Amino acid sequence: MAKEKVRIEDISKPVEQLVKLTLDDLMPLPPPYDKPGEEPELTEPSPDWRDRYVTDLDGYIAIDLPWKPKTKEEEEELVKKFLSGLQKLLDKENNWTFLQPLMLSIEYCARCQTCSDACPIYISSGRKEIYRPTYRAEVLRRIIKKYLSPGGKIKAKFTGDIELNAKTVIRLAEDAYRCTLCRRCTQTCPIGVDNGLISHEIRKLFSQEMGIAPKALHELGTVQHLQKGSSTGLTPEGFKDIIEFIEDDIEEKLGRRIKIPVDEKGAEILLIHNAGEYLSWPENPAAFAILFEEAGISWTLSSEQVAYDAVNYGVWYDDVQLARVATKHAEIAAKLEVEKIVVGECGHAHKAISVVADRVLADEYNIPRESCMPILWDIVRKKKINFDPEKNNFPVTLHDPCNMVRLMGVVEPQRKILHELAPQFREMTPNGVYNYCCGGGSGFAIMQSMNFPEWRNAVAARMKFKQILEAFQDCISPDINKYVCAPCSNCKGAIRDMLDYYNAPEKCSIYYGGLVELMVNAMVDLEEPFIEWEFH
Amino acid sequence: MIWLQALVYFSFTVFVLVVLAKVVKYATMPIHLRWELYPVPHEKGRAEHGGSYFEEADWWKKPRETTLIGELKDMLMEMLFIKRVFEYKRPLWWFTYPFHTGIYLILVWFALVFIGALFEIAGFPISTALVQQLGFLSWLPPLIYYLTWIVGVLAMALMLIFGLGLLFRRLADEGMRSYSSPIDYFNLLFIIAVVATGVAAWQYDSDFAVARSFMKSLITFSPLPSVSGATVLHVVLLSLLFLYLPFTKMTHFFGKYFTYHKVLWEDEPNLRGSEIESEIKKVLNYRISWSAPHMKPGMTWADEVLKVSPNEIGVWKKEEEK
Numbered sequence: 078m079a080k081e082k083v084r085i086e087d088i089s090k091p092v093e094q095l096v097k098l099t100l101d102d103l104m105p106l107p108p109p110y111d112k113p114g115e116e117p118e119l120t121e122p123s124p125d126w127r128d129r130y131v132t133d134l135d136g137y138i139a140i141d142l143p144w145k146p147k148t149k150e151e152e153e154e155l156v157k158k159f160l161s162g163l164q165k166l167l168d169k170e171n172n173w174t175f176l177q178p179l180m181l182s183i184e185y186c187a188r189c190q191t192c193s194d195a196c197p198i199y200i201s202s203g204r205k206e207i208y209r210p211t212y213r214a215e216v217l218r219r220i221i222k223k224y225l226s227p228g229g230k231i232k233a234k235f236t237g238d239i240e241l242n243a244k245t246v247i248r249l250a251e252d253a254y255r256c257t258l259c260r261r262c263t264q265t266c267p268i269g270v271d272n273g274l275i276s277h278e279i280r281k282l283f284s285q286e287m288g289i290a291p292k293a294l295h296e297l298g299t300v301q302h303l304q305k306g307s308s309t310g311l312t313p314e315g316f317k318d319i320i321e322f323i324e325d326d327i328e329e330k331l332g333r334r335i336k337i338p339v340d341e342k343g344a345e346i347l348l349i350h351n352a353g354e355y356l357s358w359p360e361n362p363a364a365f366a367i368l369f370e371e372a373g374i375s376w377t378l379s380s381e382q383v384a385y386d387a388v389n390y391g392v393w394y395d396d397v398q399l400a401r402v403a404t405k406h407a408e409i410a411a412k413l414e415v416e417k418i419v420v421g422e423c424g425h426a427h428k429a430i431s432v433v434a435d436r437v438l439a440d441e442y443n444i445p446r447e448s449c450m451p452i453l454w455d456i457v458r459k460k461k462i463n464f465d466p467e468k469n470n471f472p473v474t475l476h477d478p479c480n481m482v483r484l485m486g487v488v489e490p491q492r493k494i495l496h497e498l499a500p501q502f503r504e505m506t507p508n509g510v511y512n513y514c515c516g517g518g519s520g521f522a523i524m525q526s527m528n529f530p531e532w533r534n535a536v537a538a539r540m541k542f543k544q545i546l547e548a549f550q551d552c553i554s555p556d557i558n559k560y561v562c563a564p565c566s567n568c569k570g571a572i573r574d575m576l577d578y579y580n581a582p583e584k585c586s587i588y589y590g591g592l593v594e595l596m597v598n599a600m601v602d603l604e605e606p607f608i609e610w611e612f613h
Numbered sequence: 614m615i616w617l618q619a620l621v622y623f624s625f626t627v628f629v630l631v632v633l634a635k636v637v638k639y640a641t642m643p644i645h646l647r648w649e650l651y652p653v654p655h656e657k658g659r660a661e662h663g664g665s666y667f668e669e670a671d672w673w674k675k676p677r678e679t680t681l682i683g684e685l686k687d688m689l690m691e692m693l694f695i696k697r698v699f700e701y702k703r704p705l706w707w708f709t710y711p712f713h714t715g716i717y718l719i720l721v722w723f724a725l726v727f728i729g730a731l732f733e734i735a736g737f738p739i740s741t742a743l744v745q746q747l748g749f750l751s752w753l754p755p756l757i758y759y760l761t762w763i764v765g766v767l768a769m770a771l772m773l774i775f776g777l778g779l780l781f782r783r784l785a786d787e788g789m790r791s792y793s794s795p796i797d798y799f800n801l802l803f804i805i806a807v808v809a810t811g812v813a814a815w816q817y818d819s820d821f822a823v824a825r826s827f828m829k830s831l832i833t834f835s836p837l838p839s840v841s842g843a844t845v846l847h848v849v850l851l852s853l854l855f856l857y858l859p860f861t862k863m864t865h866f867f868g869k870y871f872t873y874h875k876v877l878w879e880d881e882p883n884l885r886g887s888e889i890e891s892e893i894k895k896v897l898n899y900r901i902s903w904s905a906p907h908m909k910p911g912m913t914w915a916d917e918v919l920k921v922s923p924n925e926i927g928v929w930k931k932e933e934e935k
């Protein structure tokens with residue numbers, strides 16, 4: 078664990094842990110976090126994790142399965158499985174979904190490293206080699222060249238050597254979960270090589286061939302989603318109870334009762350929310366209900382399993398699971414005879430159903446799908462509801478969810494709304510399609526096992542925390558309440574944990590929430606403020 | 614020296630065929646899931662802020678507005694100026710840009726030599742003198758003469774100096790060095806050697822007259838003029854480079870076309886009844902052999918999705934717990 082640079086070949090090194098992070102190495106933060114002692118110390122992995130889980134990369138555990146091989150046989154078996162998975166990744170039928178983009182990225186990287194500095198994780202970590210966008214790509218490339226192409230063993234001497242052993246395999250799997258798939262690196266590549274995609278494909282290899290993936294994504298994620306109805310475990314009955322509770326809550330705030338449409342056949346819109354909203358931030362679906370009802374939109378929610386949870390974690394690690402969930406969403410929309418599916422404030426659900434899974438839906442499942450953002454902007458633009466921006470007269474900044482913005486191109490509507498309704502709105506730098514990930518991307522926001530949250534908060538979310546602090550430097554004092562508008566459930570989860578980790582609500586009065594909450598807060602009809610400035 | 618011409622024909626043919634084969638290989642890969650990345654420059658009126666048609670409610674009812682100009686502009690900026698390296702890695706740009714300019718110029722030089730050779734075959738000598746038979750175009754041969762000289766010398770200088778510069782940078786830049794393999798150095802050295810022998814050949818052919826005669830002999834399949842040893846060495850090396858190039862990642866000149874046009878800017882929606890939709894139906898019939906517990910190997914993609922009931926979806930278990 079010396080300070081010397083980790084090389085590509087080192088991934089197979091027979092040491093217990095390849096890299097150790099220290100606070101001193103990490104990127105410095107702006108005031109009031111610019112002094113030592115302002116952030117929590119990093120911890121050591123607990124010793125009994127070491128034999129069962131993979132702590133061999135940087136001591137952190139993303140894949141919370143006890144899958145670490147113990148015997149020589151298990152190690153060999155693992156390497157064998159890995160290679161057979163890799164073969165399938167390069168095969169037309171098994172991986173038609175990403176074969177062309179993958180092959181191009183394997184083949185054409187010039188190793189110019191133009192992409193490195195675009196990566197928030199690489200920079201935040203103090204430029205640790207294992208987090209460099211090209212690191213895992215180069216490892217995979219060398220394995221393919223050496224082990225899966227004719228004469229590879231000899232060629233490897235010239236094109237870059239690597240040893241494929243069990244350490245290589247387990248570290249590569251963990252390293253694929255040190256990248257948020259934000260694809261900021263890809264934007265800067267002169268050749269169009271996509272290192273985010275490489276992480277995605279490595280994850281797929283492990284999941285699709287061996288069933289190895291973080292529990293939050295697979296077992297408790299897509300599998301639970303398909304089996305029980307939601308990755309949160311929420312059942313149809315539970316869902317209906319929450320809707321009633323939300324109706325009560327709205328009545329209290331609005332002064333009159335709204336009937337939230339559920340399972341209404343023939344409505345124009347099937348609105349789908351991340352089920353995490355119902356459980357953690359019910360004010361968000363409540364705000365949607367108020368806005369849609371007041372604006373006279375024809376819409377419905379669904380209480381059917383899978384459809385009351387918009388998430389599709391498959392988009393991060395498994396194409397088959399992605400297709401299963403997306404198809405289920407579409408099937409239920411077809412049954413309800415709606416004109417289109419509209420996705421609420423959830424970035425990856427936006428991208429999954431509108432962009433990535435666009436090409437697994439055909440015929441009756443091919444239902445139009447769109448973002449809620451333009452519809453919300455239309456409400457403001459066409460003055461369908463009376464708003465008084467003065468009600469939002471506090472500092473607001475906007476976080477751009479990667480999935481909705483860089484990866485789907487929904488950039489302007491949310492900004493236009495904030496320009497209209499938030500007099501103290503200020504942008505982060507950089508923003509829009511060049512934004513930084515919240516640190517919770519690609520499933521990190523929901524991966525809460527063992528020490529992974531520490532890594533997420535200290536490293537992955539660090540750049541976003543820095544940006545938030547910078548956006549509010551003129552009003553950083555805890556006397557002024559500040560609002561980070563994050564129109565995405567996973568981003569909200571990551572930002573909640575990050576603010577909490579750095580104790581920012583107390584130190585700086587920084588709060589967070591969605592976009593619709595701000596909209597409802599500005600409604601003339603509402604007597605009491607909708608936003609309660611309460612950290613939850 | 615017919616073998617030298619044969620080598621040139623051979624290597625050039627192999628170059629073209631292998632590049633074509635690779636293009637065909639990528640062009641015929643199955644349709645993939647959408648994976649675009651914004652800004653997408655053909656989004657009319659939206660590319661500026663990186664937006665897409667998804668910024669519009671009911672986008673699927675409206676005609677899609679795209680602009681070829683926007684796409685061409687971005688492409689040209691990247692091709693002619695290597696914009697992304699300029700923006701994101703300026704120190705490297707100062708080396709790689711002049712080097713690539715040298716490559717472009719040497720291609721222009723080849724074109725000029727080719728045109729010059731055609732003129733000479735037609736009986737109009739290329740020299741500093743005006744060619745009266747060409748009437749009002751009498752100035753063309755001297756123009757070609759001077760242009761060939763300027764472009765050729767400039768190209769050699771750029772490639773030689775900045776080729777060495779790139780070599781030096783690769784060694785000096787930590788990040789680049791640790792990712793470089795022997796082959797990366799070999800590639801650069803190979804190019805530098807070709808240029809260096811070119812410079813040597815030029816010592817015996819200061820106005821590229823021999824180069825033109827050589828080209829003439831290639832066009833007309835006639836015997837070679839007598840050439841210097843340096844020229845022979847240069848032509849041999851250059852031919853070998855052409856043989857070698859298509860097998861390396863230096864073919865990124867066309868790889869780049871696919872990464873941008875077929876992946877990062879490919880945002881064609883799957884509308885009902887569209888061609889995309891029928892392609893999708895085809896690939897959904899491909900068979901899976903993935904063997905994780907939640908897969909049913911041997912099934913088609915469509916069946917994996919529609920026919921596997923949620924309760925059949927297994928998850929990973931430790932051996933002893935199975």
Ligand code: SF4
Nearest residue numbers: 186187189190192266
């Ligand atoms: S991915 Fe692109 S930018 Fe990064 S090293 Fe490779 S060629 Fe350069």
Ligand code: SF4
Nearest residue numbers: 196256257260262273
């Ligand atoms: S996709 Fe994002 S997190 Fe992953 S390597 Fe690229 S910039 Fe870094």
